[in-house]
Amino acid sequence: MSDATLVIPAVSEPPAAPPPPAGPADRPGRLEADAVSAWFGQRKVLDRVSIDLPAGQVTALIGPSGCGKSTFLRILNRMHELVPGAALAGEVRLDGEDIYDPDRRITDARRAIGMVFQKPNPFPAMSIRDNVLAGLSLVGSRIKKAERDDLVEESLTRAGLWVEVRDRLRQPGSALSGGQQQRLCIARSLAVRPRVLLMDEPCSALDPTSTRVVEETIREIGSEVTIVIVTHNMQQAARVSDRCAFFLAAHGTPGVIVEQGPTGVIFDNPQDSRTADYVNGRFG
Numbered sequence: 001m002s003d004a005t006l007v008i009p010a011v012s013e014p015p016a017a018p019p020p021p022a023g024p025a026d027r028p029g030r031l032e033a034d035a036v037s038a039w040f041g042q043r044k045v046l047d048r049v050s051i052d053l054p055a056g057q058v059t060a061l062i063g064p065s066g067c068g069k070s071t072f073l074r075i076l077n078r079m080h081e082l083v084p085g086a087a088l089a090g091e092v093r094l095d096g097e098d099i100y101d102p103d104r105r106i107t108d109a110r111r112a113i114g115m116v117f118q119k120p121n122p123f124p125a126m127s128i129r130d131n132v133l134a135g136l137s138l139v140g141s142r143i144k145k146a147e148r149d150d151l152v153e154e155s156l157t158r159a160g161l162w163v164e165v166r167d168r169l170r171q172p173g174s175a176l177s178g179g180q181q182q183r184l185c186i187a188r189s190l191a192v193r194p195r196v197l198l199m200d201e202p203c204s205a206l207d208p209t210s211t212r213v214v215e216e217t218i219r220e221i222g223s224e225v226t227i228v229i230v231t232h233n234m235q236q237a238a239r240v241s242d243r244c245a246f247f248l249a250a251h252g253t254p255g256v257i258v259e260q261g262p263t264g265v266i267f268d269n270p271q272d273s274r275t276a277d278y279v280n281g282r283f284g
C-alpha cells in the first residue's frame with residue numbers, strides 16, 4: 001500500500017447530529033471522489049479513481065465483473081471500511097465536505113447517502129408502513145408520531161408504490177412482489193431524505209416488467225436525489241443515466257476508470273476503443 005492518505009475508521013464517534021427536519025426532501029448533493037484506491041488485505045482492487053457525480057443527475061457505473069464497481073459504490077457511503085482487512089485511500093466529498101473526516105459520524109454519511117441493494121431486502125415480518133419508517137432508526141433519526149403518516153405517503157409516492165399499497169399499509173412487506181419490494185426499499189431509503197442514493201444492480205433480481213417500473217422510478221426521482229447506479233445492463237444504463245463511468249481491471253491489475261462522460265457520448269462516440277468494445281458487447 002503506497003498511497004499516503006490511508007483512511008482508518010474512527011474509533012470513537014462524535015455526538016449524533018440532530019434528526020433531519022420534516023418537510024420537503026433535501027436538495028440533491030454533489031459527490032466527488034478524488035484519487036480513491038481500495039484494498040482487501042494486501043490486494044489492491046481500485047487505483048486512484050476520480051469522478052465528479054453531479055447533483056440531481058443519474059450516473060451509471062459500468063464495466064465487467066470484478067473491476068471494482070461495487071467496492072467503489074460502498075466507499076461512497078462508508079460501507080467498505082466495515083469489511084475486515086479492507087482499507088482505502090483518497091478523498092470522498094459531499095458538497096465539498098470530506099465524508100471520512102474524523103469529526104464526522106458514519107451515520108451522518110449514511111443518512112445523507114442512502115443505499116439500495118441488488119436483492120430487495122425489506123424486513124419480511126414488518127408491515128409495509130413500518131418498513132418505510134425503519135430507515136430512520138437505521139441511521140439514528142427520529143420523527144414525531146404526527147408526521148409519520150405523511151412521511152410514509154410521501155416516500156411511497158416518490159418510490160412509485162403508493163397507489164398500489166395505500167389500502168394495505170399494515171400488511172407485511174413480504175406480501176409484495178419482488179419489484180414492489182424493491183420500490184419499498186427505495187421508499188425506505190427516501191424516507192431518510194438522502195441527498196444521494198446509491199443503487200447496486202437494483203434490478204438484477206427483477207423480471208422485465210418490474211425492471212421497467214423501477215427504471216421509471218429512477219428517472220422520476222433522479223432530479224431530486226443524486227443517483228449512482230451500478231448496472232451490467234447496457235440498455236438500462238442508456239435508458240436511466242445522464243452520465244456513465246466505464247471501469248476496467250485489466251489482467252489482475254486494480255480497477256480504474258477508463259472513460260467517463262455524458263451517456264450519449266459513452267455509447268455513441270466513446271474516445272477509448274475499450275469503451276466502444278464494452279458498450280457494444282464485444283467483451284465483458
Ligand SMILES: Nc1ncnc2c1ncn2[C@@H]1O[C@H](COP(=O)(O)OP(=O)(O)OP(=O)(O)O)[C@@H](O)[C@H]1O
Pocket residue numbers: 040045063064065066067068069070071072083
Ligand atoms: N469482501 C471481499 N473480500 C476480498 N475481496 C473482495 C471482497 N469483495 C470484493 N472483493 C474483490 O474485489 C474485486 C472487486 O470486486 P467488486 O465486487 O467491487 O467488483 P464489481 O465490478 O462490482 O463486480 P461485479 O460486477 O461482479 O459485482 C474483485 O476482485 C473481488 O473478488
